[in-house]
Amino acid sequence: MNRVGPQILGLLSLCSIVLSGCETAPLAPNVEPPTEYTYIIGPGDTIEMFVWGNPEVSRSIPVRPDGKISAPLVEELPASGKTPFQLARDIERELSKFIRNPLVSVIVSGFVGPYSEQVRVVGQATKPQAIPYKENMSLLDLMIVVGGVTEYAAGNRSTIVRTVNGVQQQFRVRVDDLLEDGDISANVNVLPGDILIVPEAYF
CATH class of the missing domain: 3.10.560.10 (Outer membrane lipoprotein wza domain like)
Incomplete structure (x- = not known):
């Protein structure tokens, strides 16, 4: 006899709960959107890293599935869950070990975002x-x-x-x-x- 895995059972239970609640669920309120929403970087995003005065270090970087990035002089740096501004400051700290007073800008060019968002x-x-x-x-x-x-x-x-x-x-x-x-x-x-x-x- 075939066994039904716990994941399948959980999915079936969720579906049955959702379907049974369709008729009784209240209408969705027209809630206010988040104020001053700031994009959060997630796995699968592509970021453009610009290091002013150092074009040899500037480049396009994918955010890996583990949420980290790797670039010249920057290795295994967590990016997921951060705003572009926060990531730029983290990159500056890493680059400051090799470059005097680095100035970094981060622009997201491919949008996926973290799963929670x-x-x-x-x-x-x-x-x-x-x-x-x-x-x-x-x-x-x-x-x-x-x-x-x-x-x-x-x-x-x-x-x-x-x-x-x-x-x-x-x-x-x-x-x-x-x-x-x-x-x-x-x-x-x-x-x-x-x-x-x-x-x-x-x-």
Whole structure:
């Protein structure tokens, strides 16, 4: 007899909880977006490191899956979880061992972000995916990125799973009203780390 692994059982349990809560979950409040949001670097990002007066050291650097970067004169430096400003100061400290008073600028050119900041869209979206959070991102922005929902979607039973004060909560969103009826009142703000689940319609 085939055994069902604990990961599969956990996923099935989560799906059943989410689906059972679709009808009873409260509507998502239109919360205020984070004030003065600053992008946080994550694995998979690409950064441009500019060292003024030292073009031989300046270059484009990928952030490795372990969240670290390696560059000339800079080895195994943690980058994930930092702002570009913070990373620039850390690079300056490393380079100061070899270069007098280095001045570094860091620009992110390929955006992925840390997993905790990404917004995920799963289920009956046209292109389910994880999306880097952007300032003032809304439900409509998510729908544009994922190309809307499939013909099998029950858009008005969609839910957002969100962590509030350390507790995971579920809120209902009206995707069909937003996309099909143009009801702008259904367009709510999303927050870093939100998960949008678009279920399949019952036939």
